[in-house]
Amino acid sequence: MSIRKVANSTLLKISSIYLGLLEAITEREKGDEGKSNEKINSLNQLLQRENFTYHDLKSISIEYSVDPQQWITEMKRFVKRSISGDTSSLNEDKEYILSTTLYIRRLLSSKEVFKKAF
Numbered sequence: 681m682s683i684r685k686v687a688n689s690t691l692l693k694i695s696s697i698y699l700g701l702l703e704a705i706t707e708r709e710k711g712d713e714g715k716s717n718e719k720i721n722s723l724n725q726l727l728q729r730e731n732f733t734y735h736d737l738k739s740i741s742i743e744y745s746v747d748p749q750q751w752i753t754e755m756k757r758f759v760k761r762s763i764s765g766d767t768s769s770l771n772e773d774k775e776y777i778l779s780t781t782l783y784i785r786r787l788l789s790s791k792e793v794f795k796k797a798f
Contacts, residue, residue, distance in 0.1 A: 687743035690736040691784055694751055697723060697730075698781040701758055705774050708767065720762040727759060744787050751780055 681689075700723045707716035732752055740748045758773055 683739045684743055686736060686739040688788065690732065690740055690748070691744075691788055693730065694732075694748065694755070695781060695784045695788070697726065697755055698751075698777050698784070700726075701755070701762075701777050702774070702781065704762060705770060705777070708770070716762075720759060724759050724763060727756060746787070751784075754780070 700719055704716045704719035704723070707713075707719060732748075737748050737752070740746060754776065758777065761769075761773075
C-alpha cells in the first residue's frame with residue numbers, strides 16, 4: 681500500500697477515535713454517565729485492538745509533515761482518565777480533542793481524501 685493510503689487510513693482511524701471521545705464527553709456533560717461509559721469502554725477496546733505501527737505513524741509524518749505520536753499518547757491518556765472517572769479537566773480535554781479533530785480533518789481535506797471518504 682502506498683504511503684499516502686496508509687497515512688490517510690491511519691488519520692481517519694485517529695480522527696474517528698477522537699470523534700468518539702467527543703461523543704463520550706458530550707454524553708457525560710448531558711448527565712448520561714451510562715452512555716458515556718459505554719462509549720469510553722468501546723474506545724478502550726478499540727485502542728487495545730488497534731496497533732498504530734511505526735510504519736503507520738511514519739507515513740503520516742512523511743505525507744503531512746506532522747508527528748502524530750502525541751495524538752496517540754493523548755488519546756490513550758483521555759481514555760484511561762475517563763475509565764478511572766477523573767473528570768477534573770473535562771473542559772480542557774474537550775478543547776484539545778476538538779481542536780485536534782478539526783486539525784486532522786483539515787489535513788485530510790487538504791488532500792481531497794476527506795471529501796471522498798465522507
